[in-house]
Amino acid sequence: xxxxxxxxxxxxxxxxxxxxxxxxxxxxxxxxxxxxxxxIVAGVAAAIGYLALxxxxxxxxxxxxxxxxxxxxxxxxxxxDGRMGELWGNSLAFAGGSALLSITVGTxxxxxxxxxxxxxxxxxxxxSIVPLVIPGILYTVSWIFLASPEIGLLNAFFEPILGxxxxxxxxxxxxxxxxxxxxSPIVFLLMVAAFRSMDPSxxxxxxxxxxxxxxxxxxxxxxxxxxxxxxSVLVILITSLESFEVPALLGLQNGIYVFTSRIYFVLRSYPxxxxxxxxxxxxxxxxxxxxxxxxxxxxxKGSKTYQTVTGKGFRPRPMDLGKWKPxxxxxxxxxxxxxxxxxxxxxxxxxxxxxxxxxxxxxxSSFTLDNFVQVVEMDSAARALRxxxxxxxxAATIVMALMAVASWISIRSTIPGRGIVEQLSFVPLVIPGIxxxxxISFVYLRFPLPIYGTLLILLIAYCTKYMPYGMRYxxxxxxxxxxxxxxxxxxxxxxxxxxxxRVLLPLLSPGITAGFIYILxxxxxxxxxxxxxxxxxxxxxxxxxxxxxxxxxxxxxxxIGVLMVVALMVMVxxxxxxxxxxxxxxx
Amino acid sequence: MLRIHNLIxxxxxxxxxxxxxxxxxxxxxxAVNDVSxxxxxxxxxxxxxxxxxxxxTTLRSIAGLEKPDSGTIAVGDRVMFSSTGSGRSVNLPANQxxxxxxxxxxxxxxxxxxxxxxxxxxxxxPRGQRPAKKEISERVERVLATMQLSEQSGRQATKLxxxxxxxLALARALVIEPPxxxxxxxxxxxxxxxxxxxxxxxxxxxRELGITSVYVTHxxxxxxxxxxxxxVMERGAVVQLxxxxxxxxxxxxxxxxxxxxxxxxxxxxxxxxxxxRHCVExxxxxxxxxxxxxxxxxxxxxxxxxxEAVELSTVSRGEQAANEWTGEVVxxxxxxxxxxxxxxxxxxxxxxxxxxxxxxESGTPVYLQLDPSKISLVPVN
Numbered sequence: 001x002x003x004x005x006x007x008x009x010x011x012x013x014x015x016x017x018x019x020x021x022x023x024x025x026x027x028x029x030x031x032x033x034x035x036x037x038x039x040i041v042a043g044v045a046a047a048i049g050y051l052a053l054x055x056x057x058x059x060x061x062x063x064x065x066x067x068x069x070x071x072x073x074x075x076x077x078x079x080x081d082g083r084m085g086e087l088w089g090n091s092l093a094f095a096g097g098s099a100l101l102s103i104t105v106g107t108x109x110x111x112x113x114x115x116x117x118x119x120x121x122x123x124x125x126x127x128s129i130v131p132l133v134i135p136g137i138l139y140t141v142s143w144i145f146l147a148s149p150e151i152g153l154l155n156a157f158f159e160p161i162l163g164x165x166x167x168x169x170x171x172x173x174x175x176x177x178x179x180x181x182x183x184s185p186i187v188f189l190l191m192v193a194a195f196r197s198m199d200p201s202x203x204x205x206x207x208x209x210x211x212x213x214x215x216x217x218x219x220x221x222x223x224x225x226x227x228x229x230x231x232s233v234l235v236i237l238i239t240s241l242e243s244f245e246v247p248a249l250l251g252l253q254n255g256i257y258v259f260t261s262r263i264y265f266v267l268r269s270y271p272x273x274x275x276x277x278x279x280x281x282x283x284x285x286x287x288x289x290x291x292x293x294x295x296x297x298x299x300x301k302g303s304k305t306y307q308t309v310t311g312k313g314f315r316p317r318p319m320d321l322g323k324w325k326p327x328x329x330x331x332x333x334x335x336x337x338x339x340x341x342x343x344x345x346x347x348x349x350x351x352x353x354x355x356x357x358x359x360x361x362x363x364x365s366s367f368t369l370d371n372f373v374q375v376v377e378m379d380s381a382a383r384a385l386r387x388x389x390x391x392x393x394x395a396a397t398i399v400m401a402l403m404a405v406a407s408w409i410s411i412r413s414t415i416p417g418r419g420i421v422e423q424l425s426f427v428p429l430v431i432p433g434i435x436x437x438x439x440i441s442f443v444y445l446r447f448p449l450p451i452y453g454t455l456l457i458l459l460i461a462y463c464t465k466y467m468p469y470g471m472r473y474x475x476x477x478x479x480x481x482x483x484x485x486x487x488x489x490x491x492x493x494x495x496x497x498x499x500x501x502r503v504l505l506p507l508l509s510p511g512i513t514a515g516f517i518y519i520l521x522x523x524x525x526x527x528x529x530x531x532x533x534x535x536x537x538x539x540x541x542x543x544x545x546x547x548x549x550x551x552x553x554x555x556x557x558x559x560i561g562v563l564m565v566v567a568l569m570v571m572v573x574x575x576x577x578x579x580x581x582x583x584x585x586x587x
Numbered sequence: 588m589l590r591i592h593n594l595i596x597x598x599x600x601x602x603x604x605x606x607x608x609x610x611x612x613x614x615x616x617x618a619v620n621d622v623s624x625x626x627x628x629x630x631x632x633x634x635x636x637x638x639x640x641x642x643x644t645t646l647r648s649i650a651g652l653e654k655p656d657s658g659t660i661a662v663g664d665r666v667m668f669s670s671t672g673s674g675r676s677v678n679l680p681a682n683q684x685x686x687x688x689x690x691x692x693x694x695x696x697x698x699x700x701x702x703x704x705x706x707x708x709x710x711x712x713p714r715g716q717r718p719a720k721k722e723i724s725e726r727v728e729r730v731l732a733t734m735q736l737s738e739q740s741g742r743q744a745t746k747l748x749x750x751x752x753x754x755l756a757l758a759r760a761l762v763i764e765p766p767x768x769x770x771x772x773x774x775x776x777x778x779x780x781x782x783x784x785x786x787x788x789x790x791x792x793x794r795e796l797g798i799t800s801v802y803v804t805h806x807x808x809x810x811x812x813x814x815x816x817x818x819v820m821e822r823g824a825v826v827q828l829x830x831x832x833x834x835x836x837x838x839x840x841x842x843x844x845x846x847x848x849x850x851x852x853x854x855x856x857x858x859x860x861x862x863x864r865h866c867v868e869x870x871x872x873x874x875x876x877x878x879x880x881x882x883x884x885x886x887x888x889x890x891x892x893x894x895e896a897v898e899l900s901t902v903s904r905g906e907q908a909a910n911e912w913t914g915e916v917v918x919x920x921x922x923x924x925x926x927x928x929x930x931x932x933x934x935x936x937x938x939x940x941x942x943x944x945x946x947x948e949s950g951t952p953v954y955l956q957l958d959p960s961k962i963s964l965v966p967v968n
Contacts, residue, residue, distance in 0.1 A: 201694035204652050207681040208688040209708030210763065216682075219707070223698045320654065 037496040041413070044405040045421050051464045052427040055439030059285075062442045063278030074275030078266070083257075091258040094175055094247065095240040101180025102236050106187025107229065109335075111221070112328060113188075114195040115203070117318040119329040120336075127336035132185035133568055134343065135525030136245035137545050138561040141554075142343030143169050143178045144249065145350055153346060156358035170253045179246045181339050183239055187232045194228030195221075213319075227298065234295035238288055242432035244528035249549065259284040260434045260528065267438070267532065274442065281435040288430045344565065350558035371559035381560065383537070384544040387455060388524055391540060395462035396519040399470035400512050402463075404505065407474035412483060425471040428464050433528030436465055441532055453535040461529045466519045473518065477511025478504075517575035521568060588799045589626040589649070589767055593671075594619050594658035596644055618644040619655065620823035626767075626801060626816070631793050633802045635810040636820035637846065642803045643771060645820075649801060650688050650769055651681030662686070662767050687760030688769040691776065693752050697745045701736060701755055702727055704744050708763045726762060733792075734758040749777050750785055757789075761798070768793075768800040774809060786812055807847040811835060819843050837879050841965050844891040851892040851937045852965070857882045865964060871912050871933045874957065878964035889965045896961035897939035899928060899947055900954045910957040912937075916947050930955060 063074055079087075109128045112118045131139060146154050147167035155165040168174060202224060206216035222229070247261040257265065259280055266277045321328055350356055352367045375381050403425065409415060410422035428436065440461050444452040451457050481504065489499040505512075527542040534543050541564060548557035596619040619641040626632040634642035647653040649660055651667065660668040667684055670676040696704055705727045709718055718726065731737050734754040739747060747755060753773060760768055773789070774782045790813050793800055804810055810817050811831040819827045819834060819842075827839035838844035841852065855869035860882060867874045867890055874890055882888055904911055914932035926946050928939045930953060937955060947953055 199692050199694060201690040201692050202696060204650075204681070205688065205690055205694035205759070206696075206707070206711070207652070208650060208684075208686065209711060209759065210682050210685065211707070211711035212682055215711045219711070220696055224696070226698075 035496070040405060040497070041409055041415065044402050045409065047402055048406060048421060048424050048467065051460070051467060052424040055436065055443055055464065056285075056427070056431070058442040058446070059278055059281060059435070059439035063275060063282050071275075074273070074279040077273055078276040078279035087257055087259065087262060090172060090251075090256055091241060093172055094179065094258050095237045097172070097176035098179035098183060098240040098243075099233050099236040101176060102184040102187050103229065103233055105181070105335075106184040106232070107191045109184070110188050110191035110195055111217075112332075114192055115200070115221075115319055116321050116328075117325075118321065118332065119325060120332055123336060124332050127332065127340050128188045129185050130340045131182050133521075133572055134182075134565060135527075135542060135545075135568070136182055136243070137249065137525070137527055137542055137549075138347065138565065139182050139343055140178055140245050140249045141545075141549065141557060141561065142347050143174070145346040145356070145554075145558075146342060147174065151356050153358060170250050170256075172251075172256055175246050175250045175256070178250065179240050179243055182246070183236050184339075186239065187236060190228055190232045190235070191225065194225045198224055230298050231295050234291050234298070238291045238295075238430075241284065241287060241291075242434075242528075244432075244434050244531070259287075260432060263434050263438065264531065274438075277438055278442070281432075281438050284432055285430065285435055288432060292430045347558050347561050347565070350555055351562045353555055356554050371555045372563070374556055375559045375563065378556075380539060380544060380547075384539045384541045387458075387538060388541040391455065391458055391462055392520045392523040394459055395466060395523050396516045398459075398463050399466050399519055400474065400516050403467065403470035403474040403515070404508055404512060405500075406471060407478040407508075408500065408504065411475060411478045412486065422471065422475070426468045429468040431465075433465065433526070434532065436461060437529035437532030440464070440529070453538070455538050457533050458530060458538065458540065461533055462523050462526060465526070465529060466523065469518060469522070470515050473511045473515030474508065477508045480511075481507045514575070517571070521571055521575065524564070524568060524571075588628045588630070588663060589632075589801065590659070590661045591625070591645075591649070592623050592659040594622045594645065594648060594655050594660065596641075596648060596653065596655040617641075617823045619648065622658075622820075622823070622825055624818055624825060624828060626799060628799055629797045630815040631790070631800045631802055631813055633804060633810045633814035633817045634820055635804055635807060635817050635847075637805055640820040641823040642805075642820050644823075646769055646771055646801060646803045649767075650686060651679060651684045654678060685763065685765055686767050686769060687763065687765035689753075689756045689760050689771065689773045691772045693756040693773075693776070695744045695747075695752055695755055695759075697743075699744055700740070701731070701742050701744050701747070702740045704755060705730060705759050705762050708759060730758045730762045733761075733796075750781055753777070753785060757792070761796070766799065768798050770800060770802045772804055773802075775804070775806070782809075789813065811847070819846065821846075836961070837963050838891060838965055841889060841891075841967075844963075844965050849894060849938065851894065851897075851935070853890045853892065853935060853937075854967075855888055855890055857884050857886050857888055860884055867964070871935065873909075874959075874962065875909050876959045876962045876964065880964050880966055882964060882966065887967045889967055890962055891965050892937065892957060892962045894927070894938040894940035895925075896958050897930075897937060897941070898956040898958070899930070899939050899941050899945055900956060901947065901951065903954045904956065908956075910959055910962075912955045912957070914953055914955055916949050916951050916953055918949060919946065921946070928953075 065071060106128075109124075113121070113124060113128065118124055134142075144152070146152050147169040149155060149165045149168045149170070152165070152167055152169065154167050158166050169178070198221070203216050203221055206220045207213075211219065241258075242260065244260045244264070247256070247258045248264055251257060251261050252265065263277050263280045263284070266273055266280065349359070351371050352369070353363060354366055354368055354370060357363050406421050406425055409418050431439070440457060441452070444457055451460070485503060485507065486499055489503045490496075494502065525542055526540070527546060530540055530543055531546065534540065539547070541560070545557055545560055545564075548554070548560065595617065597617045622641070622645055624632070634645055636642050644653055648655045648668070655668060655670070657670045658668070659666065659671060662684070665679075666677050667679050668677060670678070696707070699707070702724075706723050709723045709726065712718070728737065728740070731740055734757060736751060736754055736758060739751060739755075744752070744755060756773070774785055777785060786809055793813075802810075802813060811834075814831055817827075817829065817831055817834050818825045819839075821842050827834055827843045829837075834843065835847055838847065838850075844850045844852070853869050853871065853874075855867040855874065857865055858868045858873070859866040863877050863879065863881060865876055865878055865882060867876065867888060869890065876890065899916075903913075912932050914930040914937065916928050917931050917936065918929045920927045921943070922940075924943065925940045926943050928941065928947060930937050930939055932955065939955065
């Protein structure tokens with residue numbers, strides 16, 4: 001078992017060997033003295049390789065070896081308590097259940113949005129996206145406010161009717177519910193893209209053939225988007241397996257452990273057992289690697305089999321819902337209320353109360369801004385905000401700068417081994433946040449430089465974590481730029497660096513900006529890596545919320561949450577407007 | 588067979604966009620504006636016009652994929668759509684109209700084999716009307732044989748060539764033996780060579796099967812070659828309806844004359860008219876011509892002269908010859924099966940397409956002889 005588990009984790013290590021190759025081989029091709037181009041390219045490649053591989057290397061080494069040599073004791077300690085089956089069972093049930101829920105919800109919403117004339121279209125789109133903007137930790141806390149057996153508003157509401165608290169969020173079902181709803185926007189976005197790229201006449205011709213709506217959906221539409229569906233399933237399976245907030249906040253209370261929360265638990269117990277945590281992390285990593293590999297395989301296969309022959313352009317014509325329109329309308333309002341309005345309102349409600357209680361006249365009359373005042377006056381809040389800003393801005397800047405060059409290497413250059421740079425930049429995608437945090441602490445605990453316990457270690461974690469996203473934004477932009485634009489600059493006599501600066505960067509700027517903002521936004525809610533790497537004084541906003549949760553000061557937490565959601569909404573709106581503006585200029 | 592009355596379809600919400608686009612100041616809100624026509628049994632009826640003229644919207648309304656604002660659509664004695672303000676309104680959904688349709692993109696389902704694609708319309712019938720498995724496969728094989736696709740039956744539909752895909756789309760549309768076949772620019776995705784051969788193939792099949800068809804295209808050559816009737820559409824309205832030859836030789840207005848083929852347009856005034864024989868004064872001389880438009884004396888008209896209606900000669904037919912102008916060759920181009928000449932006549936330039944045996948050098952004075960039966964009058968709006 002252990003040997004099996006170890007195998008996939010070694011693969012990234014093997015990648016190091018070929019990556020050593022290119023600079024040597026390409027030297028012969030470049031000849032001549034050391035050019036700035038060579039320095040930049042080699043520097044970027046080295047930085048990416050370092051960020052992607054070193055933590056993994058340390059993790060594997062630290063898990064399998066101790067001072068005396070190969071030692072599998074850590075696995076025994078991690079899995080030896082006879083609860084391994086339960087751990088796997090919970091993890092799979094949690095991931096599978098969340099995937100099922102979010103796929104059902106996300107796909108239905110996407111189909112309704114793209115292919116039918118739904119009522120409240122704008123509201124609908126917002127409802128489908130907003131859960132993505134709300135940080136996972138806040139979303140989870142909101143649901144605790146709503147459906148905890150002790151303090152949940154929903155329970156307080158239904159208890160008199162049903163004679164008992166019907167909802168308990170601190171169960172595997174509660175975890176699935178929150179995680180599933182929170183990930184449904186991811187499915188929604190993936191499926192919206194899939195439905196949009198599908199020629200509507202494929203569906204229309206089914207209708208013309210006499211098929212009913214349902215038959216057309218079952219026999220034509222769904223089979224055609226199956227590749228997208230499959231990859232959504234895998235994406236959600238992996239993100240739920242890697243999810244930390246939901247299992248930690250909802251599962252730890254009743255001892256429902258999944259891999260991520262177990263790793264956290266092991267590290268928080270005394271005596272701290274890095275090896276055992278590592279053993280858990282390696283297993284989780286292995287599962288994630290397999291998941292990603294399978295999804296790649298399926299995606300490749302899918303695109304081959306399902307290449308559809310389409311006409312020139314097609315105008316998507318939304319289908320009339322007919323008599324179903326009111327039903328769908330009510331459904332959308334309900335969904336909007338349950339997934340967006342409810343959690344946000346309860347957060348605001350809690351933020352305005354001196355202590356959490358069910359709504360009543362008394363509660364309403366005790367509304368106060370004290371919590372907000374407390375937040376503003378709190379030293380740690382100002383510090384956390386500053387830290388979050390510093391980290392977000394620096395991580396976004398560093399990642400996008402590196403990835404601009406990396407995307408050139410992988411798409412434009414003829415440097416041998418260029419593909420490896422791209423692959424390396426995507427490695428962190430399979431590393432769960434908590435595993436990344438653990439790996440990085442493995443590295444810098446053993447590192448002579450005083451990085452551990454500073455903001456720098458968080459910055460390294462953020463850069464690693466968001467490298468794949470930056471790369472995706474940069475490569476997408478890069479492929480859209482005709483290579484002739486670059487070649488004509490070269491022919492005009494510009495050096496590589498001048499060409500890059502004067503021609504490529506300006507053309508890449510929309511994609512780079514979009515990537516920058518994306519990283520800024522997501523780094524604000526990063527919790528799973530930060531939680532293992534922060535030290536007092538270096539808290540970020542999400543950690544501050546986590547600390548409030550642990551201290552049981554829910555109302556202050558809610559106030560921070562409200563401020564954070566407002567700030568994120570503003571940021572996302574600016575990003576959206578900016579994106580639209582940049583997009584217009586592109587035209 | 589197919590009757591369409593006062594069909595109107597406007598796109599709400601596209602108002603401002605439509606208005607902005609239209610430079611002439613016309614409101615382009617109506618995609619289809621009061622269109623009426625009738626298609627007889629066995630005809631191939633073509634809706635011809637530039638993009639955005641409403642031809643596809645008309646076709647999709649017949650199919651039931653688009654809901655018109657008002658009007659009537661009936662196939663045989665079945666009313667498919669009716670909303671006239673008074674009486675009960677009818678709107679059969681597309682899947683209950685039982686029509687065949689070939690889409691521009693063919694819309695061949697890539698996840699099914701050739702056989703499955705064709706069998707689909709039979710398989711999705713309501714349980715009571717669904718033919719037995721054996722009958723389905725017989726009917727599919729039969730229609731595949733007609734389309735010469737029998738050998739491809741088990742193949743993945745996406746592996747077919749462009750021409751085969753077109754035949755597959757046709758087979759799928761015809762397998763239910765629909766009373767009416769709708770074709771939405773079915774040849775526009777193919778390259779020029781294939782398009783031409785498939786055009787005849789399509790015509791042959793349509794005539795052989797005798798299936799009433801409505802064909803949408805923006806390609807005038809295709810329309811002329813295939814149709815029994817052509818409706819030329821502009822800005823949502825039918826501007827001319829007639830046989831291909833009528834539309835070509837007697838265009839109802841300048842738009843039709845310009846859209847179908849190339850033409851020389853010379854303005855003039857009607858000097859005399861008797862039973863369709865007009866005498867038109869132009870700045871280049873008098874023209875005698877026959878036209879179905881009976882224009883009163885003194886009215887301003889435009890004379891449309893097809894390039895192939897002009898004959899060039901270096902010798903005059905004589906002082907008093909009718910319909911003879913003088914001019915000078917400005918340019919010529921050898922096209923293989925003809926020679927194009929540009930001749931300057933007065934302040935006009937006239938294009939003449941003549942037999943390759945006639946080729947006259949630039950700068951040569953020539954006589955242009957215009958066949959009175961091949962030139963037409965276009966009323967000035």
